[in-house]
Amino acid sequence: MTHTLIDQHQANEAVGRLQDLQAAVEAAQPRHDAAAFLAAIVESSDDAIISKSLSGIITSWNKGAERVFGYTAEEVVGKPITILIPEDRLDEEPAILAKIHAGQRVDHFETIRRRKDGSPIDISLTISPIRDSGGKIIGASKIARDISDRKRAAEHQDLLLREMHHRVKNLFAITGGLITLAARTTQTSEELAASMKDRLMALSRAHEMTLPSFTGDDAFREKSATLFQLLSGILAPYESKKGERWSLLGKTCR
Numbered sequence: 489m490t491h492t493l494i495d496q497h498q499a500n501e502a503v504g505r506l507q508d509l510q511a512a513v514e515a516a517q518p519r520h521d522a523a524a525f526l527a528a529i530v531e532s533s534d535d536a537i538i539s540k541s542l543s544g545i546i547t548s549w550n551k552g553a554e555r556v557f558g559y560t561a562e563e564v565v566g567k568p569i570t571i572l573i574p575e576d577r578l579d580e581e582p583a584i585l586a587k588i589h590a591g592q593r594v595d596h597f598e599t600i601r602r603r604k605d606g607s608p609i610d611i612s613l614t615i616s617p618i619r620d621s622g623g624k625i626i627g628a629s630k631i632a633r634d635i636s637d638r639k640r641a642a643e644h645q646d647l648l649l650r651e652m653h654h655r656v657k658n659l660f661a662i663t664g665g666l667i668t669l670a671a672r673t674t675q676t677s678e679e680l681a682a683s684m685k686d687r688l689m690a691l692s693r694a695h696e697m698t699l700p701s702f703t704g705d706d707a708f709r710e711k712s713a714t715l716f717q718l719l720s721g722i723l724a725p726y727e728s729k730k731g732e733r734w735s736l737l738g739k740t741c742r
Contacts, residue, residue, distance in 0.1 A: 536611075536632040539618060542589065544569045544581060547627060556611070556634050558604030569630075572601045574608065588617050588628040598635065610639045663688070686725035694721045 536553035540546050546569055549561040557564075557572060564571065573581060580599060587594055594615040600608050611632045618627040670683040697713040 536630070536634075538569070538630045538632065539627055540569050540630065541627045542585065542625070544585060553632070556603075556609065556632060557601070563604075574600060574602050577601075584615055585628070588615065588625065591617055591625060593617070601632070609634060610636045662691070683725065690722055690725050694718055697721065 533550060533552045534555070536556040537548075537550045538546060538553050539548040546564050546567055549559070549564055553564075554560055559571075570578060570581060577599060584594060584597075594613065597613040597615070599611060599613060601611050603609055612635050614631045616629050617625045618629055620626050666684060666687050667680075670680055670687065674680045674683050697718055
């Protein structure tokens with residue numbers, strides 16, 4: 489009887505331990521699934537997601553980092569993060585690490601880094617401290633986004649705006665010159681207005697002759713116009729009612 493009671497007690501303990509183990513596994517499962525889910529997000533991200541130690545040594549490197557910088561994980565893990573930093577920007581890293589040590593986050597810091605082939609790349613960096621289970625800062629995570637296309641688009645837009653500004657200023661200068669010329673040959677404000685209108689319309693027609701059409705079947709096709717036609721159109725308002733005040737001489741070159 490005593491032996492039977494002991495066996496039953498041991499069996500109950502074994503069942504209890506099994507139930508405790510099952511409960512522990514079930515409790516850990518959601519955490520495991522969440523970690524796997526986050527790892528999948530990091531690995532599939534187009535952005536470079538990198539972690540490093542507080543001494544600046546790379547500890548992890550995702551596929552996005554491979555695409556952005558050209559290095560594989562095997563080539564860079566264990567090496568200093570400074571392999572990605574151009575010489576003239578090496579002073580940025582101590583400042584970043586100082587903020588991480590202080591528990592601060594760096595948001596959308598735009599800078600230049602270096603690919604494996606040595607070419608520069610414009611990136612936007614977001615850097616956050618990594619803490620252990622006790623809250624101690626043990627490293628930093630970096631998310632680097634390639635903004636080269638955006639920077640090129642911004643530079644192109646800036647170039648277009650500066651060119652437009654220059655051309656608008658030229659138009660004002662031309663208009664001022666036309667007014668001065670028209671004022672020398674007109675007596676009344678009505679004559680000045682009519683003369684200015686004719687001269688501006690002539691410039692408008694010349695402009696149309698030199699630009700392709702932007703609509704219809706002829707969209708973006710260059711128009712055929714000779715230099716003689718262009719100059720004749722521009723000079724048309726300067727003809728005198730009593731006879732021509734100008735003439736064009738020359739021959740067509742083929």
